[in-house]
Amino acid sequence: MKAAVYYGIEDIRIEEMDKPQINQDEILIKVKACAVCGTDIRIYKYGHFKIPEGDKRILGHEIAGEIAEVGTNVKGYHVGERVVVPPNVGCGHCKMCKQGFNQLCTDYEAFGISWNGGFAEYMKVPAQAVREGNVIKIPESLSFEEAALCEPLSCCYNSYQAVDTKPGESVVIIGAGPIGVLHAMINKIAGATKVMMVDIIDSRLEEVKAIGVADVLINSQTEDLKTRVLEETNGLGADIVITANSVPAIQQLALEIAAVHGRISLFGGMPKGKEFVTLNTNLIHYKELKVVGTTGSSLQHVINSIEIAASDRMDLKPVVTGRFKIDDAKEAFAYAASGAGLKAIIVSEDL
Ligand SMILES: [Zn+2]
Ligand SMILES: [Zn+2]
Structure with missing residues (x-):
């Protein structure tokens, strides 16, 4: 598969790599749309404490796609279902997680930061994220681009x-x-x-x-x-x-x-x-x-945002002003950093 890989400050390379392998407790997502966030730009320019120097990472945490594979132990999900994958994954057992504030978990993981994210053709959803409910189905009425924007909306x-x-x-x-x-x-x-x-x-x-x-x-x-x-x-x-x-x-x-x-x-x-x-x-x-x-959002905020975006009360489509393919990830970053338009989004070849 193709991916935009972050190697360090101001160093992103477009690479061919193997599709992630999933185990029986994981889900594989075919990424359809992943929007560029201010956080991606900050990581690109200044790095991130959760990405140690020398580590590589696929960035991108405003993710919408289709389920491509489901581990044999995973219940309730099927190949072909349209989903969003909110980035903040709680541990599930701390005080904040138990109250539903997964974004405030002190021991959180995050797609596109501590785990590989959505600027790739496929993305693995590890067991912890599957268990914590970070794969959320979206209605047919919501396009993948709009769905990706449900994370910043949340x-x-x-x-x-x-x-x-x-x-x-x-x-x-x-x-x-x-x-x-x-x-x-x-x-x-x-x-x-x-x-x-x-x-x-x-x-x-x-x-x-x-x-x-x-x-x-x-x-x-x-x-x-x-x-x-x-x-x-x-x-x-x-x-x-x-x-x-x-x-x-x-x-x-x-x-x-x-x-x-x-x-x-x-x-x-x-x-x-x-x-x-x-x-x-x-x-x-x-x-x-x-x-x-406030910082980030909980899974409930994402669910509320999907409801709103899928209704006729809100039209997120005009917020996307720059569309790019993975090959042009650097251009997408430059566009987002320039402040010229509104949202830059990287979409799959087959969208
Ligand atoms: Zn973001
Ligand atoms: Zn927690």
Whole structure:
């Protein structure tokens, strides 16, 4: 089979290799679509602590495909079934796993990080992942491309649950990349009446405009964000602020543009060395703000996201703006890193 193999920082090679062999407790997936995530780009540029130097890895964790082989001990799955494979695999027996928060397992494994992922023609699902329920069937109405996007959507769903957007509320999303768009979509469904999307790249704002998910588009480089948000909210500030980026100053600004009783989702993590951010905590105190963090998603968040994406309430198709084959994996990475379009996705030859 063909695979895009990560050898180390800025070193990805397209290689022919043997199809993975499965044992009686495993499943083999024929990958149909695997989207490129910001995490893939970060690994490509800076490496990852779960990939020791000298190790090779197939990246890609936003995975949709078809079951190609099923181990003889595996019950409930059949060849040909269409599935997604959420990346975070819990141990199954720690406190977080028992509560259903597999993404918070301290002993987690992850496809595309600690295990081989989806930038290949086939991917093995190890027994632990089969047992923990990381192979989830999808309905016929959902294309493989849309299904692959259910993973990033589920991360936004996790954030949405934490801020608990109510009908009639205003939402500011800072960062109009694919993740920002997915936040906008889920908040719209939750009933937000004014979704404001902020970026510094005009072409991105244009893409978002074309999708039609934002009510207000703001380029924060040419316009003062705080002034505009106050204008758009009768001087009250936004009920929900989501920081879909990794800029410390944006976390500071988020507190300023939030309304009284506002909820702030610090969605984007900070890069190493920038994690200490000075915040005006009086804003949290006097405005009774809720500042929440979320990371990744649980299997339940993925299941909810599949339901939404398969319904007529959400159309994920326009989020994909760049399609590539495995041979062009490097181009896909460059496209995703450039910020030019929205989501880059690697699709199989026969999709
Ligand atoms: Zn991702
Ligand atoms: Zn666990």
